[in-house]
Amino acid sequence: MTYPRDDAPPTTSKHGDAADAATESLINAKGSSAIATAVTINRPVAEVYAYFRDFANLPSFMENVVSIEVTHDKTSHWTVKAPAGATVSWDARITQEEPDRLIAWTSEPGADVPNSGRVTFRDAGPRGTVVTATIAYDPPGGVIGKVIAKMFQREPAIQARRDLARFKQLMEAGEIATPAMTLKQFEEMGL
Template structure:
């Protein structure tokens, strides 16, 4: 994965101000931003992402995204220690081929808002930047526990963007998991 901008994590006092400067609402005590360059046109990447049901194909912790209407979806995501968190998301900005912004609504388990941008990068393809403003459960302690269980949003954002890149450039996501069918055939 090629990072085009350094990962950003705002300090607690800067979080709301920095999020507002990016057009995000004030939901959260942590802010992160990750980027990757994908060798595909922005319109193609936007179209795949905009069909939110597709997100579970490359977002490791997303159990499901139920699209309720043009602007509302219900998310179920794996949490630390085998837990799940859920929320409804409302699209707050939709610029076809360029950007999608959202915010959680209706008393979510984890308050969050964010923005995904698709910026043409000439012959290199498209720079995809995900910015997420979220309320880490249990604050600093919750973030430490989440990191321990590999569920921390910064780690996941980097991994998910890498998988999105693989899927869009090659049509598949590389995995270290053994080929179960081959293993079963060899055992027979």
Template sequence: MSHATDDAHATAAKSIEQKKEAATAIEGAGHESFSGKSVTINRPRADLFAYWRDFTQLPSFMDNVERVEILATDRSHWVVKAPAGKVVEWDAIITEEIDGELIAWASVEGADVTNSGRIEFRDAGERGTIVTATIAYDPPAGFIGKIVAKMFQREPAIQARRDLRRFKQLMETGEVATAARTAQQFAEEKN
């Protein structure tokens, strides 16, 4: 396999043709919003893929994901925080999977937030692995919903960047850095 040399995501392309090509790479390219983010993580591709593929582990670094329940090998149920204290839920199916390289998904009909996307893992030589998340979604309440989500920092494009940064921290250091002390830290200090 060749090594990637560019961390930039296809959504950052200058050419409209390249952006359209990136959009068609995920299910439901007709979604209202489209976002892609990449990060280089100093860990082997296989390790990162294995961690991500166990969807029940995703809440360990995805701030807005409350829980993911595995319903079948290719189907899961997601519970996610939304703006104003709301919670949204959906079932998702895996639409494509290449071991160690790619997981693509799409929400099933009736989802609170219609979405689809893919997570790709590419070798970056001695630097580790380039992890790219591409997400397409239809925000509830359309454009107004997207603005409200941005105000509450719950918009998927914002979250994708933050979640990938937390994934990098977790995979490289074993923990996600926070600015606040947790209840567990307070309990440990008392002992």
């Protein structure tokens, strides 16, 4: 039986192998674990794409990104939080780009976390823009590393959902909602 193609992120599809579907569309795919998530942002596609394409903006809503240094028009150096207060880093290269439609990347050889992915931007008419992130990665330490990352809330599937939710808040409201107390206040109270 043939099923109609749906536009859900590959890992949420009800048909086929999710990991294969998620990495199928990636150029130079790197990574054995695949995740995908999507959000609809009530802003025009050109505005959403432009904000995301300026990589200096990404740490403003990507919680685990410590810094992104743009080294060239198509390359950048990423430093990201890892479990237990550590950081990991890699150089990334844009492998495909279509303005207002998609940005795809792959990590360069020697990355602490080999990864690749793509973010697509689809006009949803009066609803705004559907942003879909698909990421393939190799967690440090394999399966055990993935479990540890989940325990510390640093696993990419968890972070991608949270980051896109913060991106939506930032684009629609101009700010990201935060708890009434800061993380430092929680720590001082022993919570």
